[in-house]
Amino acid sequence: MLHDQPVIFKHLLEKVSELFSEGIFAPLKAFSFPVDHIDRVINEILEHKYTAVTVDIPPAVSFPLDKLPCxxxxxxxxxxxxxxxxxxxxxxxxxxxxxxxxxxxxxxxxxxxxxxxxxxxxxxxxxxxxxxxxxxxxxxxxxxxxxxxxxxxxxxxxxxxxxxxxxxxxxxxxxxxxxxxxxxxxxxxxxxxxxxxxxxxxxxxxxxxxxxxxxxxxxxxxxxxxxxxxxxxxxxxxxxxxxxxxxxxxxxxTEHLPASVCLEQRNWNSIIQICHKHHLKFRHLSSGDQVAQTECRLTLEELEVCVREKLGDLLCINADSIDLNQPMINYGIDSLMSVEMVTWASREWGVVISQLDILGGVTTKLLLEKAIANKVVI
Structure with a gap:
């Protein structure tokens, strides 16, 4: 009607809007119930409490594999x-x-x-x-x-x-x-x-x-x-x-499709149990129980200053604007930059940090605390 008879449609819409404003028409109330309450809902339907009811139950349909197209x-x-x-x-x-x-x-x-x-x-x-x-x-x-x-x-x-x-x-x-x-x-x-x-x-x-x-x-x-x-x-x-x-x-x-979930501070050894081997790029980094030994004479505060300066040079940003309570990946650190950070920390200060922790979203401060306490697993 909107396409073929726009004048009639406009008149009809104006009339309906007028009836709504006068209170003659009123919006229908909508209710939502979980499927396990179906017995109570059916009883209320029989009592004419609802104008219309829609039941949405996804059927458990299985397709024979030999009938599916290539x-x-x-x-x-x-x-x-x-x-x-x-x-x-x-x-x-x-x-x-x-x-x-x-x-x-x-x-x-x-x-x-x-x-x-x-x-x-x-x-x-x-x-x-x-x-x-x-x-x-x-x-x-x-x-x-x-x-x-x-x-x-x-x-x-x-x-x-x-x-x-x-x-x-x-x-x-x-x-x-x-x-x-x-x-x-x-x-x-x-x-x-x-x-x-x-x-x-x-x-x-x-x-x-x-x-x-x-x-x-x-x-x-x-x-x-x-x-x-x-x-x-x-x-x-x-x-x-x-x-x-x-x-x-x-x-x-696509509103009803399952959402993708991004996990931070993740436990890779737990995630590996539910992730297909071809879908996890850093699978090889999640195994092993060898604990790295850090030999650093700097205090945690001094090390934080050095890391800020290195991140500032690497990302071309002001070092003072870097929040160590945020993960490095929030500032744009990718896999190649994480290799640079790991190599730099080990060569310059004798601090062993994990590339897996950097890419996994661990905060920079927690990462350094783990390194100082010799809790980094490689």
């Missing part, structure tokens, strides 16, 4: 897959996943200069896997239309495309009482218009796969955050209006 041929090597919004972590993970599952032409489209080092590492990884990588940056002077035209010139004109769309700034939570047409237009221009521009530039006949990914969940009927539902409705309506019946279309919300 993961190496999930994507076709003759199709160019466009990752729109590849400057983010989701976009870069998608690019790597596409490459390891059969894709051989990947176009990474960015919209700002953030995360340049990570983007460069992803590009190097893709090229090592014999994948053709095309990097583009969209801007007002270089819209997505120019990017697609440039891609077609580099590839065969008949090349088909797959689109992974991760672009779109979700507005702040908008209450229903604050909803205006300006809000609606802002949501549409920030989230849906980039998708429409991509589809128009590619052409429906050349599009074989469309997946939109948003780091947000849509809660229909929530009066405290109607923006999520509106965006979801925009996406659904735009995808529904695609006339290509062969096109594979998926709208994915």
């Amino acid at each position: 993961t190496q041929t999930l994507f076709q090597p003759n199709i160019c897959y466009i990752v729109n919004g590849s400057q983010g972590g989701v976009g870069q993970a998608l690019s790597r996943w596409l490459c390891t599952n059969g894709a051989r032409h990947i176009a990474m489209v960015t919209h700002d200069n953030t995360r340049e080092p990570a983007l460069s590492r992803t590009k190097d990884f893709l090229q090592r896997q014999k994948c053709s990588v095309y990097l583009y940056r969209c801007s007002a002077s270089n819209p997505i239309k120019n990017v697609i035209e440039n891609l077609r010139n580099k590839l065969q004109q008949s090349t088909n495309f797959g689109l992974f769309h991760t672009v779109g700034y979700d507005a702040e939570k908008i209450k229903f009482s604050d909803l205006t047409f300006n809000n609606l237009n802002g949501v549409k221009s920030s989230c849906v218009t980039p998708l429409e521009d991509c589809i128009k530039a590619i052409g429906e006949s050349s599009l074989e796969l469309l997946i939109t990914i948003r780091p947000d969940g849509s809660i229909w009927g929530s009066t405290t955050d109607v923006a999520s539902g509106i965006i979801e409705g925009f996406f659904t309506d735009r995808v529904r209006r695609l006339k290509n019946s062969v096109l594979e279309k998926i709208i994915l919300n």
Whole structure:
């Protein structure tokens, strides 16, 4: 209705807003219960305490391994897959996943200069896997239309495309009482218009796969955050209006995916028990019970001054601004710099510190205390 009959839709929305302001309409109250309370909830449903009930129980589905498709041929090597919004972590993970599952032409489209080092590492990884990588940056002077035209010139004109769309700034939570047409237009221009521009530039006949990914969940009927539902409705309506019946279309919300956890002050010997051997880069540093012996004549306070000065020289920052109660990695110390710190401390002062502790996030002060007390395990 918003697309085909905007005048009627505007009148309807104004009427509904008027009824809400007069108190004739009122928001529905929403409740959430754990699944083990299902008996009590069912009894309350029978007593007509709720208008509607949604039960979300993830089924325990097991797939026979012999029926699953080969993961190496999930994507076709003759199709160019466009990752729109590849400057983010989701976009870069998608690019790597596409490459390891059969894709051989990947176009990474960015919209700002953030995360340049990570983007460069992803590009190097893709090229090592014999994948053709095309990097583009969209801007007002270089819209997505120019990017697609440039891609077609580099590839065969008949090349088909797959689109992974991760672009779109979700507005702040908008209450229903604050909803205006300006809000609606802002949501549409920030989230849906980039998708429409991509589809128009590619052409429906050349599009074989469309997946939109948003780091947000849509809660229909929530009066405290109607923006999520509106965006979801925009996406659904735009995808529904695609006339290509062969096109594979998926709208994915990633809010409900398990989060990644970063551990500091970690116990590597405990983590090693639950980490796959190919996923832990410093596995070789976590074993062994040989305790290093420090032979240093400096006091802890004198050693802290030396470490501050060394970190300041290494990182090109003011030594007085370094907080020893923070881990070295918080100031940008990487694996190569940690080797330099370990070698310097041993050569200059006879202090043995552990590269594993540096990279594991142990605070600098605690690291030095362990070294002075001969509690460093190497």
